[in-house]
Amino acid sequence: MTRPQAHGDLPELSPTPSRARLWWEISIVLALGLGQSAVYAIVQLAYRLTDETPIADQVAKLNPSRSDREVFDLVYQVLSIGFSLVPVLLVCFLLWQSRRPHLERLGLDGTGIGKDAGRGVLLVLVIGVPGLGLYLAGRALGLTVAIDPAGIDAYWWTVPVLLLAAARASLQEEIVVLGYLFTRLRQLGWSPWSIILGTSILRASYHLYQGYPAFFGNLAMGLLFGWLYQRTGRLMPFLVAHFLIDAAAFVGYPWAASMWPDLFGLPG
DSSP: OOOOOOTTOOOOOOSSOOHHHHHHHHHHHHHTTHHHHHHHHHHHHHHHHHSSSOGGGOEEESSOOOOSSHHHHHHHHHHHHHHHTHHHHHHHHHHOOSSSSTTGGGTOOSOOHHHHHHHHHHHHHHHHHHHHHHHHHHHHTTOSOEEESOOSOOOTTHHHHHHHHHHHHHHHHIIIIIIIHHHHHHHTTOOHHHHHHHHHHHHHHTTGGGOHHHHHHHHHHHHHHHHHHHHHOOOHHHHHHHHHHHHHHHHHHHHHHHHOHHHHOOOO
16 A cells, blocks of 8 residues: 655655656756757857858867956856756756665765776876877867867966866766766667767767867767776766866966967967
8 A cells, every 4th residue: 555645745756757758858957058068069160160260260268257357257157167067966866866875876876986086097098198189180280279278367266266167077077978868868778889879979069169170089088988887887987087187178278388389379
């Protein structure tokens, strides 16, 4: 006999939503974050390619200043990072389990953090160096815009905010693309390689604003991350790797630009 629902109890959600409900859920999650970014990136690439300025002479600022007044720039930066994490909170809510580990379906069980961090560092070496080479090759061939990862003016809070931005990118991309989409697409009956390819194309699409080389570089990264996640089911290594790569790019860019202005300097 079903227990009567006590006053104030929340109704339990169905553990197996219908296919239509899953597709609506996926669409809403993506429209709130990465799917929206992919659409804007495609439009932005079209704009760049049809602009009178060659794409090699264009600049993409990843973390621009948001105000000419320091205190408001800081407030806007923190607000932007916080609100961009709402899709992450949403998928954690959607896949939360009452039993421990609560986020197991996202590949997070709170164990083996040290080993996972070590695997993340190894991934940085595998992904970071080739990714840098691809960027430089794209710049040399005139196919990639100049990336300004640290567009914020130099204040006392610049480095902490850039590190927060790196953490935001890591959480937003890996939790949604790997943890959430892998879970939901499995429930929809997709095969492992269909999931890996589909999520990799999504990952590559929202980097199109940088040019075609960025698309193919992130496609390769997505295929590797997806294949490894499919085998291990552990999300932490990818969170660590993504954070370290972006942190190095955001914080280390001014130093790299001063050391090798011909390689990393922005167009005049």
